[in-house]
Amino acid sequence: MKILIVEDNIALNNSLKEILQLHGHIVDGAFDADEALNFVENSSYDIIVMDVMLPDIDGFALTKMLREKGIKTPIIMLTAKDQLRDKVKGLEIGADDYITKPFEVEELLARIKAIGRRISTEKEDLIKIEDLEIDLSSRIVRKNGQLVELPPKLFCILEQLVRNRGKVVTYEMLYGKCWEITEIPSNETLRANIKLLRKLIDPEKTIIKTLSGMGYRID
Amino acid sequence: MIDTIKNLDDIEKVRLKITFFLIFISSIIVFILSFSIYLVYENQKYVEIEDKLKSTLFEILPNLDDNLKNVMNTQLKEGSFFCIYNMENKKKFCLNNLNGKSLNFSNFDKEKISLKTGTNVQGNFYILSYLYKSQNEYYIVIGYDISKINQDLKKLRNSIILSSLAVIFLSGFLAFSVSGRLLKPIKEQKDSLEHTLSIVSHDLKTPISIINTNLYLMKYKNFQNVENHLDQIEKNLEYMKNITSNIDALKSISKEDIEEVNIKDIIENIINKFQTKIKEKNISVKINQKDNLIVNANKTDMEVCFSNLIDNAIKYNVKNGFIKIDILKNSVEISNTGKKIENLKKVFEKFYREDKSGTTEGLGLGLSIVYKICKKYGFKIKVNTTEDMNVFSIHFN
Structure with missing residues (x-):
């Protein structure tokens, strides 16, 4: 999944980014609301993890702005504000979940997973397509029972195709979901990644369908 | 109302308790004082009336046997009357000055009158009854209209109730505002302490989160290449140490x-x-x-x-x-x-x-x-x- 972290504390932003990357997510980190807005408008995130106390405008106001702009990306508030009224305020404004600092990393990861399941068309974590077995939760892929090691970007592409099973996943969707905002993707790099993915999990080309000029699909 | 009281903080509850206690005390004092004033006034009025009735009685008594004409000419104060029952001949003589002076003579049935003596209040009249024996036996009833006095007493009662309520209300208001002022420094100290705790707790949460996430990463990496994470942990521990030393410094500064x-x-x-x-x-x-x-x-x-x-x-x-x-x-x-x-x-x-x-x-x-x-x-x-x-x-x- 592609996740945006909005946290002004550099150390916490960096360590969260590293943790989520280690769990196979594509992660961008914004340090203030202005940067976060810019990222959201120019990329496509599955989840936003947002601190409330930001230097320019606070996380509540930013969430409200995003919702007013019609951006429905699930938002997890991650904040030191632990009063009931703050939680209610955050959830009423449009946040999907609320975690108070200090938090347990496992809890944050579990909540991200839960939201991932909610937004996916596939409600199960374990998906079987022909001889391919994908565990979206533990990010393990097996082909004919053999473990296949996929780099984060390839897993992200596969995850997008699986989560949108039966639907076309466009190039833009894949650029938005599987490339960090600082990376500049091209059709060639995407094709090269798909080629590599097919080589690892679909050498017969029966699973990933190419829709010329549009994108890819898994049925 | 009960919910509002439940939602008040401890200091506000103490303030309310002090206010209600002082209202209770002042109510008791005001009640005792005003009731005493009323009783003293009422008693004084009745004593005055009784004196008037007695003076009328003493004016009548010497003339009863010999000079009924003098009795008929007795100066009656407005609003009063007297009746003399002659127990021997069962004749009754009444003189009143209720709506102008008038007198009448009549017979009476001895059996029908009770010969109670002393003072009592009957309707709007304060009555003095007296049994007198000389040559004949007489039963004398003298009355005075106290409706005006009753009205005065009612007015006094109303004004006492109103002024008592005003005093109670004022004492409540004073108790509330004075207790508020007295409790203000305690409330400020309590608020400041709660504020300190909430700020300390809030400011400790971010460094704890950073330490948590870095420890997670160190474990995840099996403690390989963890220098950067150790630096972060050290930096945040230092920051937390600063918070505690500043709190200590605020608590007491050595002299x-x-x-x-x-x-x-x-x-x-x-x-x-x-x-x-x-x-x-x-x-x-x-x-x-x-x-x-x-x-x-x-x-x-x-x-x-x-x-x-x-x-x-x-x-x-x-x-x-x-x-x-x-x-x-x-x-x-x-x-x-x-x-x-x-x-x-x-x-x-x-x-x-x-x-x-x-x-x-x-x-x-x-x-x-x-x-x-x-x-x-x-x-x-x-x-x-x-x-x-x-x-x-x-x-x-």
Whole structure:
């Protein structure tokens, strides 16, 4: 999944980014609301993890702005504000979940997973397509029972195709979901990644369908 | 109503209890006093009437046997009457001055009258009954119309009730406002303590989260290549240590161990301690010493004092900023190129922070501690802003 972290504390932003990357997510980190807005408008995130106390405008106001702009990306508030009224305020404004600092990393990861399941068309974590077995939760892929090691970007592409099973996943969707905002993707790099993915999990080309000029699909 | 009372904080509940208790006490006092006044007044009125009735009786008695004409000419006060029952011949003679003077004679049935003596109230009349024996036996009833007195008593009763209610209301209002004033310092202290706790708790949460996430990463990496994470943990532990030492400094500042402290040495040590922070922001620091400044104070106090001032100058400074420290004959000036301070009057207040978002680390306690230390030694601390600098100065006496 592609996740945006909005946290002004550099150390916490960096360590969260590293943790989520280690769990196979594509992660961008914004340090203030202005940067976060810019990222959201120019990329496509599955989840936003947002601190409330930001230097320019606070996380509540930013969430409200995003919702007013019609951006429905699930938002997890991650904040030191632990009063009931703050939680209610955050959830009423449009946040999907609320975690108070200090938090347990496992809890944050579990909540991200839960939201991932909610937004996916596939409600199960374990998906079987022909001889391919994908565990979206533990990010393990097996082909004919053999473990296949996929780099984060390839897993992200596969995850997008699986989560949108039966639907076309466009190039833009894949650029938005599987490339960090600082990376500049091209059709060639995407094709090269798909080629590599097919080589690892679909050498017969029966699973990933190419829709010329549009994108890819898994049925 | 009950919910509102339940939602009040402890101090407000104590205030309400004090108010209700004083209202209760004042109500009892007012009730006893006003009831006594009413009874005394009522009793006095009845005594006056009784005296009048007795004087009429004594006027009548000597003439009963011999001179009934004199009895008929008795001067009756308006609103009074008397009846004389002659028990021998069963004749009754009444004279009244109720609506003008009138008299009548009649017979009466001895069996039908009760020969009660003494005073009592019958309807609107205060009655004195008396049995008199001379040549004949007489039963005399003298009455006085007390409806006007009853009206007066009713008016008195109403005004006593109204004034009692006013006194109770006023005492309640006074009790509420006085208890509010008396409890204000306690409430402020309680609020301040709760505020301290909430700020300390809030400010500890981010460093704990950073330590947590870095520990998670270290475990995830099987403790390989974890130098960066250890640095982060160390930095945040240091920050947490600063929070606790500042809280300690706020709690009590030592008064003992006064010694000669070289301010330049203190400042140079602090600058060395903050080198990492200074380099992170690429701040240049310049110390100008025109005179050798020695101050009689506690060394730890001076360390806490200048540590907070310099830490502040770094935290609120801009990137590539500048800190200028001038050590003069009897004063020190610390200037920084941070964002211009908006509220000069409030900077020394506990928990006041120019940065409202809480992004800049710190509790907003540092400068209040500096102010406390200066106040203890009689040093004068000032803050002012020039076009591009915030200047803190301490004048030692």
